Amino acid sequence: MNFKGKHIVLGVTGSIAAYKACGLVSHLRQMGAEIRVIMTEHATELVASRLFAELSGNPVAVNMFGKVTNFDVRHIALAAWADIFVVAPATANIIGKVASGIGDDMLSTSLISAHSPILFVPAMNTHMFDNPIVQDNMRKLHNFGYHFVDPDSGHLACNASGKGRFPEESKIFSAMDQILNGRGLLKGKKVLITAGGTREAIDPVRYIGNYSSGKMGYAIARAALREGAMVHLISTNPPLPHPEGADMEYVSSAVEMKQAVDRQYDTSDVVVMAAAVADYRPAAVADQKIKKETMTSPDLKLTLNPDILLGLGERKQNQVLVGFAAETNDVIAHGREKLVRKNLDLLVANDVSSPESGFHVDENQVSLLTPDGHVSSYPRMAKEDIGTLIIEKIASIMK
Known part of the structure; x- marks a missing residue:
């Protein structure tokens, strides 16, 4: 603000x-x-x-x-x-x-x-x-x-x-x-946003996760609300104050997130998949805590999670679909490939290898990629400001 x-x-x-x-x-x-x-x-x-x-x-x-x-x-x-x-x-x-x-x-x-x-x-x-x-x-x-x-x-x-x-x-x-x-850029539009990192249960007390804090997704939600959007925010419940005016829904795993997104997708005008969704989950979840003494050589079998963004791109009708690519090398090249493969209207690529941007900090350094081959790269800045940039770009796409 x-x-x-x-x-x-x-x-x-x-x-x-x-x-x-x-x-x-x-x-x-x-x-x-x-x-x-x-x-x-x-x-x-x-x-x-x-x-x-x-x-x-x-x-x-x-x-x-x-x-x-x-x-x-x-x-x-x-x-x-x-x-x-x-x-x-x-x-x-x-x-x-x-x-x-x-x-x-x-x-x-x-x-x-x-x-x-x-x-x-x-x-x-x-x-x-x-x-x-x-x-x-x-x-x-x-x-x-x-x-x-x-x-x-x-x-x-x-x-x-x-x-x-x-x-x-x-x-x-x-x-x-x-x-x-606010300038009313998205007034009356329904914007679906995901945020945070999913958690994939191993047993009742352990999980596989990632370093996503949810800060970027929440910043985008605040920017969308400022521009008059009706925001449905699906979050993995990070310890962040929820954006005032957003319709909140909390999930934990990738499967839960897919179910939540699928329920909202067809009625949404804009979908921003800012969450870091785990690629894999344990093939089986133990009913009771696995005792360390019984696992002298742990062998955790994994299975693929559904690719939520890919499925949305295949089903896309009139929605503006936005994805994220958190990379540690060849950021633009990997971003371009993901943009095309997943049928996106906008991809936000960011280098998370630097401790000064990316996860758990208030700043990020991103590039915005569109299907016409255009790349807009920005210096490191506050995630709140990046949220505003992303919403402005979405509004320009919708014109």
Whole structure:
């Protein structure tokens, strides 16, 4: 997510979750964003404005008629300055004001003056959130182009339980990322992505695996979500936070992954096979742990796994099919051969022999190969940036 240099106005209202906005300000500033905070009078009863001033590095606006520090009309100036306006937490009160065109304090007036995208993060009692008037106000604003992050469900500060909790920061950041950086390149398209390395069981406690971390596949999923895609991510359950908005499915073995992919393939517009699928699996899996003492000379018989990507290429109709080639030598030559043999529309070739790129690190060095013989090679860069490159290339193929 790239918020560096972005101008973000954060509106904080009198929800009990107001203190959670402190973390938003701190983390956005650490990511390079410039933050200005507007608080309602009720919010200042819960969190001191001085705290937001320290966290943002800027004065906090509360009163419409406070001390004048320049000759700009302040609510107009902040509205014009913003790349995005985020109201977090957003009460039923502020949602209702904006939906009714009411501007009677600094925050509501600034929101009505804003030309930037506006993102509401509701946080309130579950009965308030479910109130048909509140729901109607949100629908009205949504129809006008305002954005919302759904609250989480769970235990609330009022000791009730239900929908209305302030959502995890990752959900808010994902929504902001799509609004600020997305271009709708894959809007409405279904994108199927696989990630991680499969595990082939030997017995209940041992398996054959590989070094894939899943980071590249997850980065591609985030890039696709940013561009408005409906993402189904089939993962081998690596210890990574799942991309917000993705439909997650977890598998372990190559056979399980094939079954999962086959269920989604025919209805997908794009398929990106970023997972490292084991070529072989044990011919037989022991029901009980194999004792070391009984295996003085282990003899593990292997059998071939199904070639998922080859089968997809043979069945391909209108899908854009993307494969990966993790190589240690002759990367481009091996990649070209795989591109043709498996009937791919795009192949991502990367050299995993370097400890600075490939498995378990946050950077990679790739080349993108297409059937027309074109090769685009890139220097080592963050996997998040490579994910963006791959999605941009897919979008260009689909035109």
